[in-house]
Amino acid sequence: MTCSKIFSGDLPELTTEIIQYFRNDFSTLYTCILVNRLWCRLAIRLLWENPFSNPTRHNDFINLFLHNLTEDNKTKLNNEYGINNNLFPSNTLFNYPSFIKCLNIQKFLWSIKKWVANIKNLTDKQRYLLSSQYINPNLFKIFINNEVNLHTFEVILNNECCNYFDLSFELIQQNPYFICNIKNFKLCFDENVAKITKFYPFLKFLHSNCNSISSLNINIKLFFYNNNNSDVGITLLSEEHLPKIINSQKNLRKISFEGCINFPFEEHLPKIINSQKNLRKISFEGCINFPLYHSLLSLKNSNCSNTLNTIIFHHINFKDITNILIEVFEQLNVLESIHIIYCSLDSDFVEKIINVTKPFKLKSLFISGNLQIEPIESLLQKSGGYLENFGSGSESNQLFKLIMKYCPKIKYFDLFDLDNCHDNITTAFNLIKNIENTLNYLSIESVDIEFSSIVLQNLGQMLPFKLEYLNLYLMFNNKDFELFLKNSNNIFIKKLSIRNEMQDEDILPYIKKYIMEKKRVKYLAVEVKNKDLFSLKDEVKEFKLYNIEIQNYDKLAIYYCDFIGIY
Numbered sequence: 024m025t026c027s028k029i030f031s032g033d034l035p036e037l038t039t040e041i042i043q044y045f046r047n048d049f050s051t052l053y054t055c056i057l058v059n060r061l062w063c064r065l066a067i068r069l070l071w072e073n074p075f076s077n078p079t080r081h082n083d084f085i086n087l088f089l090h091n092l093t094e095d096n097k098t099k100l101n102n103e104y105g106i107n108n109n110l111f112p113s114n115t116l117f118n119y120p121s122f123i124k125c126l127n128i129q130k131f132l133w134s135i136k137k138w139v140a141n142i143k144n145l146t147d148k149q150r151y152l153l154s155s156q157y158i159n160p161n162l163f164k165i166f167i168n169n170e171v172n173l174h175t176f177e178v179i180l181n182n183e184c185c186n187y188f189d190l191s192f193e194l195i196q197q198n199p200y201f202i203c204n205i206k207n208f209k210l211c212f213d214e215n216v217a218k219i220t221k222f223y224p225f226l227k228f229l230h231s232n233c234n235s236i237s238s239l240n241i242n243i244k245l246f247f248y249n250n251n252n253s254d255v256g257i258t259l260l261s262e263e264h265l266p267k268i269i270n271s272q273k274n275l276r277k278i279s280f281e282g283c284i285n286f287p288f289e290e291h292l293p294k295i296i297n298s299q300k301n302l303r304k305i306s307f308e309g310c311i312n313f314p315l316y317h318s319l320l321s322l323k324n325s326n327c328s329n330t331l332n333t334i335i336f337h338h339i340n341f342k343d344i345t346n347i348l349i350e351v352f353e354q355l356n357v358l359e360s361i362h363i364i365y366c367s368l369d370s371d372f373v374e375k376i377i378n379v380t381k382p383f384k385l386k387s388l389f390i391s392g393n394l395q396i397e398p399i400e401s402l403l404q405k406s407g408g409y410l411e412n413f414g415s416g417s418e419s420n421q422l423f424k425l426i427m428k429y430c431p432k433i434k435y436f437d438l439f440d441l442d443n444c445h446d447n448i449t450t451a452f453n454l455i456k457n458i459e460n461t462l463n464y465l466s467i468e469s470v471d472i473e474f475s476s477i478v479l480q481n482l483g484q485m486l487p488f489k490l491e492y493l494n495l496y497l498m499f500n501n502k503d504f505e506l507f508l509k510n511s512n513n514i515f516i517k518k519l520s521i522r523n524e525m526q527d528e529d530i531l532p533y534i535k536k537y538i539m540e541k542k543r544v545k546y547l548a549v550e551v552k553n554k555d556l557f558s559l560k561d562e563v564k565e566f567k568l569y570n571i572e573i574q575n576y577d578k579l580a581i582y583y584c585d586f587i588g589i590y
Contacts, residue, residue: 039065046072050572067117073125073175075134082138086111087119089158091165104153105144120169127209129179132187135159160190167198176205178225180212185219192221192228199232206235211242211281226264230271237274237330238588241265241318242281242337266321275327277588279335279362280318319347323354332359335387335587341372352379362387362412362587373398377405387412387587389437396421403429414583416440423450433458437583439468448477452485459487464581466494470524479503483510490516492581498524501533508537520548520579531556539569546572548579 042065045051055066074084090111092100100106132154139145139154180188195201208229212222269275322331341348352358361384368390376383385406390399399422403410407429414437415422426433436458441447455462467482469475475497483506486493493516504523519538523530530551538544547566549556556562557575566573 038062042066042069045069064117068122071117071119071122074119074123075127075130076125082134082141084119085134085138085158085162087115088162088165090115091120091169092161096161100157104142104149104157106142118169120165121171123166123171124173125175125177126166126173127177127179128188128191129177129181129184131162132159132184135162155187159187160194163191163194167194167201171201173202173205175207176202177207177209178211179209180219180222188219188225189221192225195225196228199228202229203233204235205233207238207240208233208236209240209242211240223264226268230264230267234271234273236268236272238277238279239269239272239275240279240281240335242279263317265318269318269321269327273326274330276330277333277335278322278331279337280339281335281337316344316347319344319351322351328354329356331355332357333362334358334360335362335364336366337362337364337584339366341367341369345372345375349375349379352376352383353381355381358384360384360386360409361406364389364583364587365391368395368398368402370395370398373402377401382406382409384409386410387583389414389583390422391416391440394419394422396425400425400429408432411435412583412587413437414439420447420450423447423454427454427457431458432461434461435464435583435586436462437466437468439466441469441474448474452481455482456485459485462487463491464586465490465492466496466581468494468496470498472498472525475499476503479507483507483512483514486511486514488514490514492516492518492520494520494580496522496524499528500525501528501530504528504530505533505537508533512537512541514543516544518546518579518581519544520576521550522576523551526551526553531562535565539566539571542569542571544571546574546579548574548576550576 038061042052042055042062045055045066046069049070052066052070056063056070090113092111097108097111101108135154135158139150139158142150142153145153178188269278321327358381363385364387383406385402386409388410389412403425407426408431410426410430411432412435413426413430413433414435416439419441436455438451441451455465465486467478469478476499478495478497479499480503521530521534528551531549534547534549538547547556555576557573563573
């Protein structure tokens with residue numbers, strides 16, 4: 024009875040809650056559209072929340088947005104660029120721009136650029152003028168005029184986006200409602216930020232008009248200019264604007280710092296130089312560590328102390344900020360997860376961390392390069408019980424043993440570029456077997472033929488009975504691949520992505536025999552011979568008959584940054 028009422032639309036509140044679970048399952052949402060009018064209205068909103076999320080796809084959806092252009096603007100497009108009004112629908116079933124909740128400036132511009140590229144008989148100059156001076160600002164105005172209230176706003180400022188940012192900010196400044204309620208904010212920039220005259224006014228505007236951010240991501244990639252303007256700008260950003268943004272938030276729950284770390288010249292560079300036989304030119308470009316001290320200091324304020332539950336450090340050098348970090352950790356009362364991803368972990372940092380009186384809830388640890396085992400062991404002794412996400416691409420025999428000893432809750436394991444040392448491989452397999460009761464996401468990546476062969480010959484018999492996700496990015500032959508499929512015959516994998524760098528091997532017949540016909544996966548992505556199975560429409564239909572959905576490899580792949588939620 025309840026089920027029939029849901030389908031008939033008699034319980035709209037419950038129906039709304041159910042459909043929310045399909046937010047990122049686009050095929051299911053498209054099916055929901057066909058159920059009835061209520062389901063259609065609810066599903067359409069979710070489908071159009073983030074239309075620019077995939078800038079590589081066909082961009083005809085922009086035509087639906089441009090339907091909202093005034094007749095004068097449409098006439099101008101026709102007269103100056105030869106764009107026929109028939110390109111835009113005369114009527115639409117929904118007000119699609121009003122549904123937008125997520126906007127990434129970079130992806131927005133890429134999508135428009137691709138849309139313009141499909142218009143015929145235009146010169147390069149005309150395409151540039153059409154996108155930069157007409158479509159970009161007018162589409163932005165359409166969003167604002169339709170009272171879009173963003174939930175997620177990502178400001179990615181590379182060279183191309185910098186030229187557009189000042190105009191965008193002027194429109195936002197005139198309509199603060201556009202971003203005043205954002206919950207997720209990402210700021211990513213490099214040295215090109217020096218070109219933007221409105222960058223610092225935008226930051227001031229942000230902390231003056233928006234105090235609802237719950238997830239804040241700061242991604243900084245600055246190169247050393249060695250000039251006063253650059254130094255002043257960096258100081259202004261690190262000591263004034265970012266702390267004010269943090270301090271102005273009333274419900275900040277998650278913060279992520281990403282940056283450049285210093286390249287270890289003393290160890291690696293001499294080896295690189297000595298190994299070259301025909302070195303003619305060498306150029307040094309140095310990265311600076313963005314000064315995080317004041318931003319971290321601002322986390323000690325009373326607002327954050329009782330709301331912030333997640334901190335992510337991504338490519339951060341902890342030198343000179345360890346002491347303030349300790350103070351911050353001691354002040355945060357509801358901190359539930361700390362993620363350390365490819366950061367420098369020296370003995371000084373670890374020694375001070377293990378003396379923090381509160382639990383240090385390390386949920387993610389990703390490491391590559393040469394390791395200092397002693398400080399890592401001390402860190403895992405204190406926090407290994409919390410660790411759920413782990414990745415390593417180094418000589419990891421000792422590290423794997425430490426994970427087995429101290430970390431019983433590993434759910435996500437990323438193994439990449441492991442060398443062919445027998446002890447390393449054996450210990451890696453022992454680790455997979457050791458965590459089989461908790462392991463749910465496994466990714467193994469290598470283009471070494473010997474290592475790939477060993478993986479496929481041994482992995483099948485040690486996988487958990489059920490696995491949410493498995494990614495195999497290897498270089499293998501058909502014989503080893505078939506052996507893996509036979510050995511894992513009774514295992515169900517919800518999401519399986521396979522990429523074979525051995526270009527002469529055709530693995531599709533084996534996939535059909537051992538995976539498709541036995542219905543062993545729900546979602547499948549396969550890339551081989553520079554071709555994605557997703558592009559083979561007849562094959563996609565065949566797999567669908569077995570209730571297997573074929574997806575693009577890059578779309579199905581679950582990278583650590585997506586899994587943890589860095590971006």
